[in-house]
Amino acid sequence: MRVAGKGCVDRSKPVSFTFDGRRVQGFAGDTVASALLANDIKLVARSFKYHRPRGVMGAGSEEANALVTVGRGAHQEPNVRATMQEIYDGLEVRSQNRWPSLDVDLLAVNDLAAPFLGAGFYYKTFMWPKAFWERVYEPVIRRSAGLGSLSREHNADLYEKAFAFCDVLVIGAGPAGLMAALTAARAGADVLLADEDSTLGGRLNGECEDIDGIAAAEWAADMVAELASLPNVRLMPRTTVTGAYDHGTYGALERISHHLSDASGRPLECFWRIVAKRTILCAGAIERPIAFRNNDRPGIMSAAAVRTYVNRYGVAPGRAVTVFTNNDDGHRTARDLKACGVHVTAVLDSRNDGPSGQGYPVIYGAEVCDAGGRKALESVTYRTVSGEEKLGTDCLAVSGGWNPAVHLTCHMNGRPEWRDDIQSFGPVEGMVPGLTTAGACNGTFSTLGALQEGADKANDAVQALGFKSIDAEVPAAEDAPYNMAPLWAVAGRGRAWLDFQNDVTVKDVKQAAKENFRSVEHMKRYTTQGMAPDQGKTSSMGALAVLADATGRGIPETGTTTFRPPFVPVSIAALGAGAQGIGFAPERLTTSHEASVTNGAPMIEAGLWYRPSYYPKADETKWRQSCDREVQMVRNAVGVCDVSTLGKIDIQGPDAAVLLDFVYTNTFSTLKVGKVRYGLMLREDGTVMDDGTTARLGEDHFVMTTTTAAAGPVMRHLEYVHQCLRPELDVSMVSVTEQWAQFAVAGPESREMLAGIVGEEIDTETFPFMGCGEITVGGVRGRLFRISFSGEHAYEIAVPARYGKSLYQALVQRAEALGGGAYGMEALNVLRIEKGFITHSEIHGRTTAFDIGLERMVSAKKDCIGKTMSERPGLYGDEREQLVGLKPVGPVKQLTAGAHLFEVDAEPVRENEQGYTTSVGFSPTFESFLGLAFLRNGRARHGEQVMMVDHLRGVTTRCEVCDPVFFDSDGGRMRG
Amino acid sequence: MRLTCPHCGERDLREFYYQGDAVALNRPDPDATDVEWDDYVHNRDNPAGETRDLWYHEGGCGAWIVVTRNTVTHDVLCTELASDLKEASA
Numbered sequence A: 001m002r003v004a005g006k007g008c009v010d011r012s013k014p015v016s017f018t019f020d021g022r023r024v025q026g027f028a029g030d031t032v033a034s035a036l037l038a039n040d041i042k043l044v045a046r047s048f049k050y051h052r053p054r055g056v057m058g059a060g061s062e063e064a065n066a067l068v069t070v071g072r073g074a075h076q077e078p079n080v081r082a083t084m085q086e087i088y089d090g091l092e093v094r095s096q097n098r099w100p101s102l103d104v105d106l107l108a109v110n111d112l113a114a115p116f117l118g119a120g121f122y123y124k125t126f127m128w129p130k131a132f133w134e135r136v137y138e139p140v141i142r143r144s145a146g147l148g149s150l151s152r153e154h155n156a157d158l159y160e161k162a163f164a165f166c167d168v169l170v171i172g173a174g175p176a177g178l179m180a181a182l183t184a185a186r187a188g189a190d191v192l193l194a195d196e197d198s199t200l201g202g203r204l205n206g207e208c209e210d211i212d213g214i215a216a217a218e219w220a221a222d223m224v225a226e227l228a229s230l231p232n233v234r235l236m237p238r239t240t241v242t243g244a245y246d247h248g249t250y251g252a253l254e255r256i257s258h259h260l261s262d263a264s265g266r267p268l269e270c271f272w273r274i275v276a277k278r279t280i281l282c283a284g285a286i287e288r289p290i291a292f293r294n295n296d297r298p299g300i301m302s303a304a305a306v307r308t309y310v311n312r313y314g315v316a317p318g319r320a321v322t323v324f325t326n327n328d329d330g331h332r333t334a335r336d337l338k339a340c341g342v343h344v345t346a347v348l349d350s351r352n353d354g355p356s357g358q359g360y361p362v363i364y365g366a367e368v369c370d371a372g373g374r375k376a377l378e379s380v381t382y383r384t385v386s387g388e389e390k391l392g393t394d395c396l397a398v399s400g401g402w403n404p405a406v407h408l409t410c411h412m413n414g415r416p417e418w419r420d421d422i423q424s425f426g427p428v429e430g431m432v433p434g435l436t437t438a439g440a441c442n443g444t445f446s447t448l449g450a451l452q453e454g455a456d457k458a459n460d461a462v463q464a465l466g467f468k469s470i471d472a473e474v475p476a477a478e479d480a481p482y483n484m485a486p487l488w489a490v491a492g493r494g495r496a497w498l499d500f501q502n503d504v505t506v507k508d509v510k511q512a513a514k515e516n517f518r519s520v521e522h523m524k525r526y527t528t529q530g531m532a533p534d535q536g537k538t539s540s541m542g543a544l545a546v547l548a549d550a551t552g553r554g555i556p557e558t559g560t561t562t563f564r565p566p567f568v569p570v571s572i573a574a575l576g577a578g579a580q581g582i583g584f585a586p587e588r589l590t591t592s593h594e595a596s597v598t599n600g601a602p603m604i605e606a607g608l609w610y611r612p613s614y615y616p617k618a619d620e621t622k623w624r625q626s627c628d629r630e631v632q633m634v635r636n637a638v639g640v641c642d643v644s645t646l647g648k649i650d651i652q653g654p655d656a657a658v659l660l661d662f663v664y665t666n667t668f669s670t671l672k673v674g675k676v677r678y679g680l681m682l683r684e685d686g687t688v689m690d691d692g693t694t695a696r697l698g699e700d701h702f703v704m705t706t707t708t709a710a711a712g713p714v715m716r717h718l719e720y721v722h723q724c725l726r727p728e729l730d731v732s733m734v735s736v737t738e739q740w741a742q743f744a745v746a747g748p749e750s751r752e753m754l755a756g757i758v759g760e761e762i763d764t765e766t767f768p769f770m771g772c773g774e775i776t777v778g779g780v781r782g783r784l785f786r787i788s789f790s791g792e793h794a795y796e797i798a799v800p801a802r803y804g805k806s807l808y809q810a811l812v813q814r815a816e817a818l819g820g821g822a823y824g825m826e827a828l829n830v831l832r833i834e835k836g837f838i839t840h841s842e843i844h845g846r847t848t849a850f851d852i853g854l855e856r857m858v859s860a861k862k863d864c865i866g867k868t869m870s871e872r873p874g875l876y877g878d879e880r881e882q883l884v885g886l887k888p889v890g891p892v893k894q895l896t897a898g899a900h901l902f903e904v905d906a907e908p909v910r911e912n913e914q915g916y917t918t919s920v921g922f923s924p925t926f927e928s929f930l931g932l933a934f935l936r937n938g939r940a941r942h943g944e945q946v947m948m949v950d951h952l953r954g955v956t957t958r959c960e961v962c963d964p965v966f967f968d969s970d971g972g973r974m975r976g
Numbered sequence B: 001m002r003l004t005c006p007h008c009g010e011r012d013l014r015e016f017y018y019q020g021d022a023v024a025l026n027r028p029d030p031d032a033t034d035v036e037w038d039d040y041v042h043n044r045d046n047p048a049g050e051t052r053d054l055w056y057h058e059g060g061c062g063a064w065i066v067v068t069r070n071t072v073t074h075d076v077l078c079t080e081l082a083s084d085l086k087e088a089s090a
């Protein structure tokens, strides 16, 4: 019910939304929780395990009960805390974890079965028979378990990620945080102030007290206005700092448009990575409940939350409110309610003395031992020395004291320290380097104390950063003592809840202790206490106290479980912002991409690159038809293929050749200017790393090509070899892969074709096989390399990438005029298999130079990376699987890659395996499948027959072992 | 995690490529014993405490950096250019 004249919601702006289809009216500034309470809607959720009716418990992100689903369809979002969701016109809210409805939840039978569903229930019940697990137990458990549900549609919302840097990060904008931020800002530091609430001010917005002679909320608003006016301050409302990481890095989730009916293109959330030189944690404290029988009834709330609803939202959560407290704070709830005319039934104070004469009845030495009413609280029963009494009430405000929100201080493996004075765990300075704590999260609970500490800690922080500290004037404020006498659980029969979100009771924790799960970490896992989305924010301390009691130890000896990030749930969508669909990975496109797509080429991924598979002609319905035609076109006329994706590294300097001699197995210092050489590169462990050609453009100038896949690793490797092993070499290198567009022009007509395009004369003199040099193409300086990956007379022509598109067009046009055209990856692959040229299918990380028959390329005259280790026994010899060619010779004509090789009469089992196939393709040149394979002692077995067995695809083919070079074995076509 | 590149200053972890132990700088002579080569290529300590490893500023200037850090406290104690260290030891 609304209280006249109270709160900061804008009563001139009514807002309406729906809850389970029912229209609910609130005001601008309301949360779903405050609006529901204003409309006397007490039942908002069903509990996880027992489907108990639940209501709103708190007023912040620690809320354990009021989880709801917001939105519909692809925008549906489960497990939203009603206390954090601001309302807007048209907002659609639904309760969850119930069937068929919130009011009539048939799964509530679980509550009757409670005696069987206690701690360890899963472990004990579903053990036997074993076969039942997958077929019976798991499906049943899955159907009834889980909080909320996903839409199963693709997430249609926008998310963002961003980085921020600051001198001082202040986390939490309560009295300590506001004071810290202003102090640091006035000292000149670059300040970032983050708070998870929509309105900055923290508890000041929920309390009835004065600071500096004005209402606390007003004082907070003035402070925020002043901070907002300073150029060196950034305010981040609706932003929860979720984790503390190494070296001053913090994760933070900003909720940007959850509160807007029309986001106007703004993202829903932004995940921030904040780097701060110093951090002041002012995260406040979380009020703890007291466990007693049926303490989960809707209407039983945190006493501070009740104050927040009254003072901030102008909502009384009940018409006859009872307070149950073990400290002076609870009395403030009664005082505030009374001041605005809400009936206070009584304050039940578990202590034997405390404040009195405030105009409401107080019963000292009283403990609530039961609560009545199922879907809404109707009564409480309390016990004093003179017996039990029942009290009619529709709201019970409970204060069991406060726990400092130390979570972030523990994210780097720190443990909090027990403090007798506050009967709770407090932070330990230095657990997160650069982070200090102020205010309630440091156990300083009075407003004045928080203000003072905020100012002091900020001054310390700015001084450490080299700023001059300032004389911060701390205003007059509330400084009442805390006066708390611990009470964790009221003794008695029945179930008393500790963890509301995971339905864990006092009995469960005692049961765990009894079954010898005495360590707090074991108790947690056995009972699931603290393992719900709220991570035990309101329950861990109580559970710990009960466990300590049950095991006869003190709380500090019992210890705490580990606090880990994130502090609140963070959606994967926010963490992976931008990486959905097309943004999942960067796309690298060649300059011929558009032309390939226009000509109908299916594009395949090669690393991040996209390359054409083949270019279908109108009458071609199968890819093989196109591929076969393209292969024949290259063999008989001329083909053009974009090879720009190969890595290109420009290497310059007087010692360039020395470096190449050291990274390649063969020698490059002897290479003449204007020539190209094939090179083989090893890893230091002796296996092949990569291969490619390197051209010498000048005495001190080389251009290396790498395979597409290894472009990055080879660049890194060259820099490593230079900087870490041979820094004395005077050489520099840079990747120019994207600066040059490069096209293969292959086939008997290739020279004829280039004659019309290249300005210079091309003949055997100027461009012999493996020759290279500068050329002019339409007035543009380019490079020409006479190299071949097809076995044909071929060239690669390169121009600066900005001319790639037009050169490609010209090349294809000219090729077509000569009976040729463009060819794709499929044809390229067949052409190189026919020639026995290797790719990373063969040099896959386990093969040596010996295996691929290139051991003679490892120069005996010099050292190189990998040379010593390649000479180890076991890396060469008869036992090695060596590169061979395979041709089908039996009735089955198909070869498949990844199949295994066996002797003809051997049983095709692992023990008899002789090798495997790596690359296969149908060769139109030989009208047969051809394959490359590794076969044990293969080079000595040419002419033998083996069986290729593909167990996966069910193919068995009799093959002849042969030389891997099927086509033009003397290389006459290539050299000619 | 933040690392200070001697060229570029303090940068986020994701700009760097991690290689492994800085022992990689001490490449044995080609004629060194099998044991020395085996140690160099394969055997690494896994210290709880101070360690030196090689990082590559791949998303930045391309420098190989020797980072001295503590695996327990996560403190980064020192960052140096690998080439400087190598030349100094030559």
Ligand SMILES: [Zn+2]
Pocket (backbone or CB within 6 Å): B005, B006, B007, B008, B009, B057, B060, B061, B062, B063
């Ligand atoms: Zn750098």
